[in-house]
Structure formats: structure tokens, C-alpha cells
Amino acid sequence: MAKKLIDIMDTTFRDGFQSVFGGRVLMEDFFPAVEAAKEAGISHFEFGGGARFQSLFFYLNENAFEMMDRFREIVGPEANLQTLARGVNTVMLDTGSSELIDLHAKLFKKHGTTTIRNFDALNDVENLKYSGECIKKHGLNHEVVVTIMDLPPGCTGAHDVPFYERVLRDILDSGIEYDSVCFKDASGTSSPHKVYETIKMAKRLLPEDVHVRLHTHETAGVSVACYLAALDAGVDGIDLAASPVSGGTAQPDILTLLHATKGSNYDLGGLDLEKILTYEEVLKDCLSDYFIPPEATQVSPLIPFSPMPGGALTANTQMMRDNNSLDKFPEVIKAMREVVEKGGYGTSVTPVSQFYWQQAYANVMFGPWKQIAPGYGRMVLGYFGKTPVAPDPEIVELASKQLKLEPTTRTALELADADPEKSLEHFREILKENGIEETEENLFIAASCGDKGITFLKGEAKVNVRKLSEMKSEAKGSKEMAGQYTVVVNGKKYNVDIVEGHDGSVTVTNATPAAAAPAAAPAAATAGGKGSIEVRSQTPGNVWKVVANVGDQLKEGDTIMILEAMKMEIEVPAPQDGVLKSIEVQPNDAVTDGQLLATME
Numbered sequence: 392m393a394k395k396l397i398d399i400m401d402t403t404f405r406d407g408f409q410s411v412f413g414g415r416v417l418m419e420d421f422f423p424a425v426e427a428a429k430e431a432g433i434s435h436f437e438f439g440g441g442a443r444f445q446s447l448f449f450y451l452n453e454n455a456f457e458m459m460d461r462f463r464e465i466v467g468p469e470a471n472l473q474t475l476a477r478g479v480n481t482v483m484l485d486t487g488s489s490e491l492i493d494l495h496a497k498l499f500k501k502h503g504t505t506t507i508r509n510f511d512a513l514n515d516v517e518n519l520k521y522s523g524e525c526i527k528k529h530g531l532n533h534e535v536v537v538t539i540m541d542l543p544p545g546c547t548g549a550h551d552v553p554f555y556e557r558v559l560r561d562i563l564d565s566g567i568e569y570d571s572v573c574f575k576d577a578s579g580t581s582s583p584h585k586v587y588e589t590i591k592m593a594k595r596l597l598p599e600d601v602h603v604r605l606h607t608h609e610t611a612g613v614s615v616a617c618y619l620a621a622l623d624a625g626v627d628g629i630d631l632a633a634s635p636v637s638g639g640t641a642q643p644d645i646l647t648l649l650h651a652t653k654g655s656n657y658d659l660g661g662l663d664l665e666k667i668l669t670y671e672e673v674l675k676d677c678l679s680d681y682f683i684p685p686e687a688t689q690v691s692p693l694i695p696f697s698p699m700p701g702g703a704l705t706a707n708t709q710m711m712r713d714n715n716s717l718d719k720f721p722e723v724i725k726a727m728r729e730v731v732e733k734g735g736y737g738t739s740v741t742p743v744s745q746f747y748w749q750q751a752y753a754n755v756m757f758g759p760w761k762q763i764a765p766g767y768g769r770m771v772l773g774y775f776g777k778t779p780v781a782p783d784p785e786i787v788e789l790a791s792k793q794l795k796l797e798p799t800t801r802t803a804l805e806l807a808d809a810d811p812e813k814s815l816e817h818f819r820e821i822l823k824e825n826g827i828e829e830t831e832e833n834l835f836i837a838a839s840c841g842d843k844g845i846t847f848l849k850g851e852a853k854v855n856v857r858k859l860s861e862m863k864s865e866a867k868g869s870k871e872m873a874g875q876y877t878v879v880v881n882g883k884k885y886n887v888d889i890v891e892g893h894d895g896s897v898t899v900t901n902a903t904p905a906a907a908a909p910a911a912a913p914a915a916a917t918a919g920g921k922g923s924i925e926v927r928s929q930t931p932g933n934v935w936k937v938v939a940n941v942g943d944q945l946k947e948g949d950t951i952m953i954l955e956a957m958k959m960e961i962e963v964p965a966p967q968d969g970v971l972k973s974i975e976v977q978p979n980d981a982v983t984d985g986q987l988l989a990t991m992e
Contacts, residue, residue, distance in 0.1 A: 398435060398602070398628035399645065399660035400473060401428060403674065404462070405437040407636030410608065411687040413709035414446030415856045418458045420677055425465045427673035428633070431666040437630070438462045440474030440499070440507070442741060444482035448840045452852040456502045456832050463503030471505045473534070476526075477741060478511040478518035479776075479803045483839045484742040484766065486775060486803045488813040489521060491838050496525040498835055510536030510575055512743035513735075515776035516561040517802045523567045534604070535562055535569040538738035539589065540698050541580040543728045549736040549779035552588045559596055571602035571628075576617070577740035578698035579608035583620040590624035604628040609638045610704065612690035615651055618643065622657050631659075634671045635678060639688040640704050646671070682857040684708055686720075697727035698739040699748065707748050713855070714931035715983065719755055726751035729759075733786045734771055735778025746770050753961075756930040760786070763793045765960060773799045774806060813838075825849060922972030922992035926951060926963060927985050934980045934988075935960060943971045951989050954982065963988055 404425065408416045428436070439459050447453040463472060479486045481495040499507060507526045511518040519535060526533040537558050542550050555574070562569070574589055581589075586605065593603050605621040606629075607614045618629050630642050637644035645667050649659055687705045699707075711717040730750045737743035749764035768790035769775060771782035777800075791797060799806065807813050818837045822829050827837075827848045836844040846852050932954040939951045945965040952974070954961045965971075969991040976988055 394656050394658040396658050397622065397626075397660065398604075399433070399662065400435045400437055400471075400604075400628065400630045401433045401633065401645070402437045402630045402642050403428070403632045403636055405439060405441060405443045405475065406630070407632040407641045409442050409446070409705075410641035411636045411639070411683060411705055412681060412857075413450075413705050413707075414443045415450045415709070416678070416681065417451055417854075417856060418453055418461065420681075421674075422461065422465060424633075424670070424674040424677045425462060427670040429466050429470075431670040432662055433660070433670075434466070434469065435471040435473070435660075436462075436466065437473045437475065437508075439472075439504070440476055440482055442482075445840055445843075448836060448847045448852065449843050450855045452847065452854050454832075454836075454847075456498065459499075459502040459504070471532075472503055473506040473508060474499055474504050476507050476509045476522065478509060478522045479807065480742055481522070481839065484745060486807040486813075487838070488807045488810070488815075489804065490815045491807075491813065491835070492522050492804075493525045493528075494815070494831060494835050495839075496522075496529040496531060498831060500529040500531050504531060506532035506534055506570070508534040508536060508573055508575070510538050510573075510740065511776065512538055512740045513737045513770075513776045513778055514538055514558045515803075516558065516565050516567070517804070518776045519562065520565055520567055521804055523569065527568045532570040533568060534571045534573050535567060536573045536575045537562070538740050539574050539576045539581050539585075540578045540738050540740075541582060541585070541695050542736060543696050543698075543731055546732055546736070550738070552585060552592055554779065555589050556592050556596070559593060563596070571604060572597060573604040573606055575740065576605075576607040577738070577744065578694060579610040579612075579614050579617075580695045580698045580739075581607065581613075581617060583613060583616040586617045587620040587624045590621050590626050594625045602627045604630070606630045607642070608640060609643055610640050610691060610699070611694040612692065614643045615647060618648060619651060622652070622655075633667070633674050635675055635683060639690065640686070680858045680860050682859055682862060684712075693724060697724050697751075698731065699724060699727060699744065707745075709857070712857075714933075714981075716756075716931045719752070722755045723748065723751045726754045726759075730754065730767070733783035734767065735782035736780050737770065737778050742766065742775070743770065760789060762961070763790045765794060768794045769796065772796055773801075774803065776803045821845065822848075920972065922969070922990035924966065924969060924991040925987055926966060926989040926991065928954065928963070928982045928988055929984070930954070930961060931984050932961065932982055934976050934978050934982060937974060937976075937978060939965075939971050939974075941971055941974055945969060945971055945991065952976075965991060967991070 404421060408414055439455060444455045447455040447458060476482060479492060481487050481492055509519060509522055509526060514537060523533050523535060537555050539555060540550055572593060603626055605626050607617050631645045631648055632642040634644050649664055652659060684705055686708055708717060708720060711720060727747055730747050739747060746766040750767035753762045753764050754760060771787050771790050787798060811817055815834055818834050819829060821837055822833055825845055827833055833848055836848060935953045935955040937952045939945060947965055947967045949965045950962045951965055952963045954963060971989060972992045973990045976982060
């Protein structure tokens, strides 16, 4: 009997990069590996979309559309190039207007895309209707998605096989036009048995010729077992990656599945073992200078309790490294369990996974439920669509009070279309104000990437990539720093001696509390000196915007400035009524936990 041919999509250059490097890989560094993958016989790639769209503008000073064009040139016209879209969110964390959703499909078709995998993290089918219509309208293949995961222990009401059947039936009843169906587990938490029963259910419901896929991650350690279960249930395609961006937080390795299916009735894309070995050697060489975070190579048995997608995990830990708050990572993961339980059981995949993460981060940094993260708050209030189950009513009330928003039952698309700041005309004005040429690509970049998109278009973006050679140079430079210093840790000053050893190493000794010293001149404006009331940061981050002016009469709770941390805007409020006497930081400054931001009197 002939073996069943299983379609393999190589996720290396999208989800692999996202799951290991937070998406921060420069195109010139990895293009030789794309050529090697083509030579190995791979013809189905995930090459863009998802977080790999924004990350190019945010961290690489690269144009994602240019990257897509060049990728297509390498693999040729026949390859199936696939991107990831988030329904009404397209490639953003926020919802988009009808104009923006249509432009997304138009531009991705123009820049080489064959297939768009289209999902909604809440499994709200309303969020898939118009986005799916636009995908088909512009001549693309539409892979419609049911997002899956396991709930934390003790939670019920969603994310079982009957729930997925209801979602799939809703998709079929809605009339959404599709070419294939994918069950997407971004956190890799579904059990093999549930995967088997889910794929069997889908095969019963769908026409015989419909292509059914499974996508998962190795984060929780069960991905290979899940893929084998899916194959036995009749799945037609699976997603795999190549080392060194496979396993851990990413997809299982192509070689691993080739080995796992030896002697079986499945042919994984007709791929040749030796050619894949050569491809992986080239990829390893391409990425040899990139710092691989240790958490990206690990399997975590805690992930099923606090589902965190592999693609989001390393993006968040990279941001925590940038903000010097990585020590809080275990606490944030632990705090996610309660956040998921009270949030309405949206699937832990972008943007909902980011909302979960931001709320867990806020609960750790500011105290449980003291501050509602804007994305999480808007989700439980209904602004991203209908959650699978009703969120905790106390959290809904807190979110409504803090965000000054009423709960809504309007669709996410209706709300976006009613917001003038989500219209293309609004972004035309922004381009005009900044002296930027109006093209459809520039409009989409401005709309999907906000201020960071404008920074890129103005030629002011910076590259933020962690390479070993650069990290060694920084370490070497630290040898020249031997001497005595005063440092600030959590708002307290310490005297520190830095000593260079005979072997070139640098040692920190004698970290003792520093005596009080005269205050340095403030970095920003003051009004007759500093006030006696200090306003300090409660989290590491960056100053995004200073709202109040020195001399303003403030009421308790009035916003003085807004910090940005973990893609989250954090308002810094006045602790009591008074006059703002000084502002100690400026926009774009990096701030530490406990750093003085302003004073009042």
C-alpha cells in the first residue's frame, strides 16, 4: 500500500525565528539558508506575517515587504509561501478597520504570499468573516483556523472536543470561503488524546477533499506525540522547523519527525534525510553569531498550567532583558494561571497571549489586580469580540472602572470602523504631517506599527539584535571600567568596586550601601526646585510620553507621564493633590525599577 503523503510546512523563517529570537533575525543573515532549504526539496514555507511583520520594523530596521519579495525571488514562483494573520487584527495587536483588513490582503498578495493562515484567538467566528472574504477576494488561499490549547487544571467550559466542534460548525454555517482548515496550538499544551479526537471530529464534519493541518509547539514537551496522534487520526499536513530553531519553544525538528515516522505509512513531503542534514548545517552556520536564549531550548512542564505560546515567550523574555526585569519571569509565568482563569478562556495565542502576559506582568509588578493592562481589560469588556466563556464579573467591573469603558456586545469590526483613528484617511494625515511619501505600503506600515512605523519610515529606526560577537565586545569593553562606582538598585544607592582579574575577567566586589550625596541636576524642567513628594517608577521600562507640565496643579490620580514596558502603556499617576515641581526624565529615556521620575509639592 502506498504511503500517505503528508504536506510539511517549514516554519523556520517565521515561527522558528519568532519562537527562538523574538523575530529578530536580519534577512541578509538567513537568506543563504532559504536557498539551502529550497535545494533540500522544501516548497512550502511560512515566511512572514504574525509577529515577524512588526518585528522587522521595531527591531531590525528592515522592511517586511522587501523581505517577502526577496524570499519569493529565492524560492521561485511555484513555492507555497504562507503568512499568519489574526482575523480583524491582521498583523497587529489591536483591531483594524475594514479598509486596513482589505489592504492587508491586497499587499500580502502583491508581495509574494500564496496562502494566509487566518485565526482568531477568541474563536469568535465573526472576526474571521470579513478577513476571510478579503483573503479570497485578492486571490489568496484561505486557511481558516480553530485555535486550541488545554485549560489550567480545574477549568471547564471550553477547549475540549465538543467546544472545537461548535467552533468548526460555526465556521461552516457562516459561509466563510476556505481552502484548508488548521487546528493551531500556539502553546503546545493540548494532550495527544484530545488532538486525536479533534482531528477525527474534523475529518467527519468536513468534505473528504478538505486539507486538515495541525500546528503545535514543543514548549510543553508533547508535540511529537501530538503530531503522531494527528497523523493516525487522518491529518493531511503538519508544521516543522529546522535546527537550531526547532524544539524548545518552536516546532519539532524536521529530522525528528522523519525519524519518528520510520516504518510508518506516512511520507513526510518526500523529504530526503541527507538533504535536510545539509540544510540544517547551512542554517546553523547562518545563525552561529545569534544569541539563543536558554529558555528557547527548554521544555517546561509548567506551561500546561500557565499556557504561554513559544512565539510569545521568547519575545517577552527578550523585552524583559531589554528592561532588566528578567528576574521576574518565573513569577509572571506563575501569575498567568489566574489571569487565564478569569479572562474568559481565550486561546493563548497573539494577541490574547500578550494580553495574558501583560496582565500577569502587571499583577507581579504592581500587586494582584491593582492595575488592569489595557489590552486585557478591553478583551474582558468585549472590544476584541466574544470570549468563549464569560470573564470573571469582578475583573470586568475593575476593567470598566480603570479604563473608563463600558462593556460592549458590538462586533470588533463595527467598533474599529466607527473609530476615525483607524481609518486610512487618519494615517494619510500622519504620513503627510511627517513628510513621508504616501504609498499603500507606507500607509499599512504606519497603521500597523504606529509610532515605531513612522520612526522606520523617517529613517530613524535602530537595530536591536543580540549577537554573540557584539556581546563579547561589550564584555571586553567592561574591562576598561575597573574602578569604584555608585549604582542604583531598586531605588537604593550602593558603592561598588569593579576589579579586572589576571585572566581578563571582571569581578564586582564590595557592594555596600552608599552614603547620601548631593542630588545631581535634574535631567528635565523644574519649577523653583524639587518638591518633597517623590514619584518613582514601579517597573523598568521606557518613557513613552510626558503628559503633564511642570507647574501644573494635579489631582490625585492624574497622569504625569506614560511608560512603555512589555508592549504595554503604563500610566504614572500623581500620588496625591499638588503642584508638579519637576520632571526628572525625558521621552525615550530607559528607567529602572524605583527610579525617580518626578516630584510634587
